[in-house]
Amino acid sequence: MNILDKIVEKKIEQIAEEKRQVSIEEMIKRAEGKIIRDFTSAIRDAEGLAIISEIKKASPSQGIIKEDFDPVATAKIYEEQGFDAFSVLTEKHFFLGDDSYIEMVKAVSSKPILRKDFIVDEYQIYQTKAIGGDAILLIASVLKEKLPEYYRKSVELGLHPLVEIHSEKEVAYIEKADPMIIGINNRDLETFTTDVRHTEKILKYLPKDRLVISESGIKGAEDLKYLKSLGVSGALIGESLMRNLKDIKKVF
Numbered sequence: 511m512n513i514l515d516k517i518v519e520k521k522i523e524q525i526a527e528e529k530r531q532v533s534i535e536e537m538i539k540r541a542e543g544k545i546i547r548d549f550t551s552a553i554r555d556a557e558g559l560a561i562i563s564e565i566k567k568a569s570p571s572q573g574i575i576k577e578d579f580d581p582v583a584t585a586k587i588y589e590e591q592g593f594d595a596f597s598v599l600t601e602k603h604f605f606l607g608d609d610s611y612i613e614m615v616k617a618v619s620s621k622p623i624l625r626k627d628f629i630v631d632e633y634q635i636y637q638t639k640a641i642g643g644d645a646i647l648l649i650a651s652v653l654k655e656k657l658p659e660y661y662r663k664s665v666e667l668g669l670h671p672l673v674e675i676h677s678e679k680e681v682a683y684i685e686k687a688d689p690m691i692i693g694i695n696n697r698d699l700e701t702f703t704t705d706v707r708h709t710e711k712i713l714k715y716l717p718k719d720r721l722v723i724s725e726s727g728i729k730g731a732e733d734l735k736y737l738k739s740l741g742v743s744g745a746l747i748g749e750s751l752m753r754n755l756k757d758i759k760k761v762f
């Protein structure tokens with residue numbers, strides 16, 4: 511069982527409990543009328559490489575990343591830096607995130623927000639919209655044959671799906687959904703190691719007209735320069751920003 515399997519196992523339990531507290535009918539109502547910011551255009555229209563800056567307190571690979579974690583203060587710093595979009599971890603158990611962080615961040619920023627969580631149930635698509643998410647992460651290896659349906663449902667609700675793959679083998683999982691935004695995650699889920707060059711290995715198997723985001727293990731300006739040379743559309747950066755909030759310019 512790798513870490514993703516463990517996260518998914520916990521998530522299935524959590525969603526069963528959340529459904530007992532708030533029914534799907536109620537969640538659908540809560541999602542109605544929510545204004546959605548245009549994540550796709552934020553990536554497409556960015557000057558150079560789009561930066562999706564992540565708000566992340568902890569992770570399975572690193573433990574606590576930011577002791578004095580403050581999502582609002584972090585969002586203000588990211589907004590000041592002019593990053594193109596934000597990613598907010600809402601997963602509670604492994605990343606110490608919370609659903610409430612999205613509205614908190616939205617209140618102090620103008621940028622679209624990716625809800626970073628582990629979607630295993632259609633309920634969470636409505637929930638993502640209800641809590642203020644603009645974009646939703648759909649992990650191909652988690653959803654497999656459910657991916658096309660969840661992708662379609664997300665788009666129907668006005669959300670912008672980012673479909674994530676980890677390996678060449680997973681490229682087949684996304685063919686039917688045919689996503690516009692594809693994330694290549696550079697993290698090996700068995701060893702936790704990251705290698706930005708992983709993006710280059712997978713990129714050649716993807717359609718050329720997609721918005722491709724390189725995710726995980728991006729440590730500084732050199733990595734960004736390299737990713738730009740590959741022609742990807744964006745980079746999703748968490749840990750190295752969170753560890754350098756006081757002086758982001760030193761690393762990026």
Ligand SMILES: O=C(O)c1ccccc1NCC(=O)[C@H](O)[C@H](O)COP(=O)(O)O
Pocket residue numbers: 513514564566569570571572695697699704725726727728746747748749750
């Ligand atoms: O971050 C982890 O340790 C992790 C472990 C297992 C599954 C997913 C994990 N992270 C989710 C992410 O995709 C990252 O938060 C995101 O790509 C940013 O990565 P980084 O810049 O390395 O913090």
